[in-house]
Amino acid sequence: MEGMLIFAGLFSAVLTAFLIESYKTLNPDPGDLTVLLLTRISEQIVASANGNASTIPPPLELNDGGPTRAALVCNALWFLSLGLSLSCALIATLLEQWAREFLHRTDIHSAPVIRARIFSFLYYGLRRFNRHAVVNIIPLLLHLSLLLFFSGLVAFLVPVNTGIALIAAVMLFVVAATYSVLTVFPLRYLDSPYRTPLTGLFWRLYQYFKIQWNRHPSPSEPADQAEHSETASETMVAAISRVAAQPSEQRAARDLKALVWTMKSLADDTELEPFVDAIPDILWSPHGRREAHYDLLHTLVNNPQTLLHARIINLYNSCDAGILPSAALKRRKIICCKALWTTIQLLPAPDCNSNLSRDSMWKVSVGRLAETDLEVLQYASSVEAIVRWRMFENDKLILSTHLASLQRLQKMSGAVDTVNLTHIKRSVRELVEHSAYYRSAQHLNFDYETSPDRQISTLLGNIRHILTITPHLILFQYFRSTSRLDALPYFFLRTVDFLRPPDCATPPAVRDDLDSTFDEVVPRLLNNVNSAEPGWMDSVMKELIRSWTLQTNSSDEFTITVLHPQLLRYLNHRRSEKAVFRAFDFHLATDGLLFWEALANTLESTATRDRLRDSLTAAWRLMSLRKNPRDSLLSRLLDACMRLDIPSVTPSLIAGFKSRYINCSRSRLSATDPANAMHRWLATIRISSVDSDVSGSPADFGFSLEHPLYVGHGDAFVVLYTEYLELCAGSSASSEFPHEAMRTLRLMDTFKIDSSHIHTTHQIQFADALRDFFKSPACGHLRSTIIANTWLFRPYLNPERSRIPQWLDDLTARDSVIATLTQFIEKMEGSAEPDTDETMHQTHTVVNALKLSSQSEGNSAA
Incomplete structure (x- = not known):
C-alpha cells in the first residue's frame, strides 16, 4: 500500500499540472472579445475611408457554441483519471489503517489462546468480506487511471497538432497492447514473471470455459480428458505449484541449474558447509537410497562446473587451518565425512582421475x-x-x-x-x-x-x-x-x-587375513562389550561370520575346514544368547552347513584335541538356540561325539542330536543301517511300540532290510529321557555333571509325538529312573524342570487342553511315579527355596491327575 500511495501521489501531481491548462478550454476566452472589437474598429476605419461612415455596424456577438469536443473529451478523461487516482490513495490509506488495527486487536491480549481465537475470528472476517479483492482493486484502478490519462492526452493534442497527436496515439496503442499481452501471457506460460491485476479475472474466465467444455466431451476426446477436468477449477497458484512439482525432464533440468548456480555462488566455506550437510539426507534415508535424487546428485558430482566432490575435500582440508573452535571443527569433519561417503560412490571409475x-x-x-x-x-x-x-x-x-x-x-x-x-x-x-x-x-x-x-x-x-x-x-x-x-x-x-x-565368496587365499581379523575382533568384543544384551560389535561379528561361512575352494563349493579358535571362544563366552542367535542368523538359509561340517572335522581331527571341549560346548550352545544341523550330518556328528571321552558335554550334545533326529522324522523310526549311530541306538530299544508281540533280547533284533526294526516316537523319547535321567542321577562328586542339564532337558522337549501305546517296559524304566533322579542330591535343581517344562508331565498338568495322550497307563509305573512325586511333595513342604509354591502346585496337579487316571481304569475294570 505504501508503494501505491507514492505512485498515486506522484501521478496525481503530474495530472493536476495538465488539468490546470486543459480546464480553461471549457470557458469562453476573454481574448476572443478583444480580437472581435479590434476587428470591428478596423472595419469602421476602412468604411470611413471609403465614404461609408454613415453605415451603422451590426452589434458585436461572441460565439456561444461552448467548448470544443476535443476539450470536453480531454477534460472528462483527465478529471476521471484524477478521481480514480485520489480514490486509490484514499483506499490505500484505509487499508494501512485496517491492517494496523487488525494487528493491534490480535496482539492486545497476553493469553495465546485468546490471541489465536481473535486472530482466527478477524481473519475469517477478512475472508468473508473479500478484503483481498479490495487490495487487488487498487492497482487495477491505478492502471485504469493511467490509461485514461494517455487517452486524454491524445484528445488534448488533436486540436493542437495532428502529428504530435498521432505519436501520442501510437504510444497509447503500444502501452495498451503490451498491457493486454502481459495480462494473458501467464495463462499460457505459468512460469511467466509478468502479470497484471486483470490476469486473475481472465484466469477465472479461462477456467470457467474449460469446465463448460469438459462437461460436454466429444466421442473423439482423448482418454486423459477427464484428468484435465479435475484440474479445471484450480486456482492459478495451485496450478503453478502443480506444474512446478510435477516430475519431468524440465524440472530435473531446473533443479540441476539451481544447484549448479548455488554451488558456484557458495564461495565461502561457512556458506558451503550447510549445503554439504544436506547432501547425505538427500540421497540416503533410513530405509535405503532415494532413487528420485540419485541422477541429480550424480550429475552434480560429475559436472565440471561444480566438482562437488573436490569442493567437499577442500572443505575437509580446511580443518587443518587451525582457526575453527573445537566444536565447529568436529562438526565440519563429521559433515565432510558423511558427504564424502555419499558422493564418492557417485564418481564413475573412468572419470575419477x-x-x-x-x-x-x-x-x-x-x-x-x-x-x-x-x-x-x-x-x-x-x-x-x-x-x-x-x-x-x-x-x-x-x-x-x-x-x-x-x-x-x-x-x-x-x-x-x-x-x-x-x-x-x-x-x-x-x-x-x-x-x-x-x-x-x-x-x-x-x-x-x-x-x-x-x-x-x-x-x-x-x-x-x-x-x-x-x-x-x-x-x-x-x-x-x-x-x-x-x-x-x-x-x-x-x-x-x-x-x-x-559373488560374496571368500577365497582360501585370504584365510590368513580372515583369521587375523577374528583374532583382533573377538577379544575386543568379549573384553569390552560383553554384556547380557546384543551390542554394536555383534553386527561386526555377524558380518565376519558370514565371510567365514562363505569360504570357497577352486570348485566354488564350501571349504571343509576346522572351527576357528576365536569363533569357538565367541560361542562359548558371549553372554548374550540373543546376540549369538543374530550373529548366526545367516545360517537359517543353509542350516549352518559349514559350521556343522567344520565341527565334525574338528571332532574327527587328532590335531585339534586341545579345542575339543570348546568345540562341543560351542556346538551345544548353537543347538540350544535352535540352530540345528542338517539331518545328513546328524549321524556323522553323533558318531564323532560317541567316540569322545568328555563326560560332561558329550552326553548333553548326544541327547540334543537324538532329540533333533526324532523330531525331524516324519514317520516311524527305523533301525536298518548298522553304520548309522542313530540306528544302532534305536536297535538297543528292546520293544517296538508298533508290534507289542515282539519279545526277546536285543540280540534277537538284527539289522535286515527285509525285517527292519521300527520304533515309535513316543518310545524313542521316553527312552531318551530315561537314559539322560539315569545319567544325571548317576553323577556324583567324583564325576562331572552333564553340561547344562536343565537346558538340555528343555531342549529335548517336543510336541510332536505319536499317540501309539508306549511299551510297559519303557514306562517302568522311566519310573525307576525318575525315582533315582529325585533321590539324587545332585539333581535337586532340575526337579521343577522335569515337572513343568517337559512333555512327560504336560498331559497331566493340562489334561483338558493337552494334545498329548496320558501315556503312563501301566499301573506299576504309574504307582511308582506317584510315590516318587508324593515323597518329593512331603520333602518340599516348608522349604524356603524360590518358586517352591509354584513347583508344589504343579506337582500336586500331576499327582492328582495320575491318581484320577488310576481310579478311572479301576472303575472300567470293575
Missing part, C-alpha cells in the same frame, strides 16, 4: 590416523573403507586392461618371443607396493622367468590373484578398524554391502 587426484582422495582417508575423537572416527572409518574401495575400482580398470592384453598374448603362444612386458610388470609391482588398500602379498610371484610364455602366465596369475583377494582385504581391514571404535561406524551395513564382492 580427471575429477580429483588420488593424493587428495587418499589424504581424507589417512587423516583418520591422526584423529583421536572417537565420534569423528565413527564416520572417518567408513570413509576410509569406501575410499579404498573406490581406489581399487579405479585400479581394477587398469588391471583388467592388462589382463585382456595378456590373454591375447597367451593365445599367440610361440609368437611372443620379442614382446615387452616391462610396463605391465612395473604396474603390478607398484600397485602391490604402493597402494594403501593392498596389504598382502600372499601367493604372488615376482620371480619372472626368461620365457615370455612363463612371464605371461605368471603375470596372469598375479593379476587374477589381486583382483580376487583385494576386495576381501579391504573388507577385513574395515572390520578391524571398526572393532577399535566405541560404536558402530556410519552406515556400517551399507558400507559392507559396497565392499563385499558381488
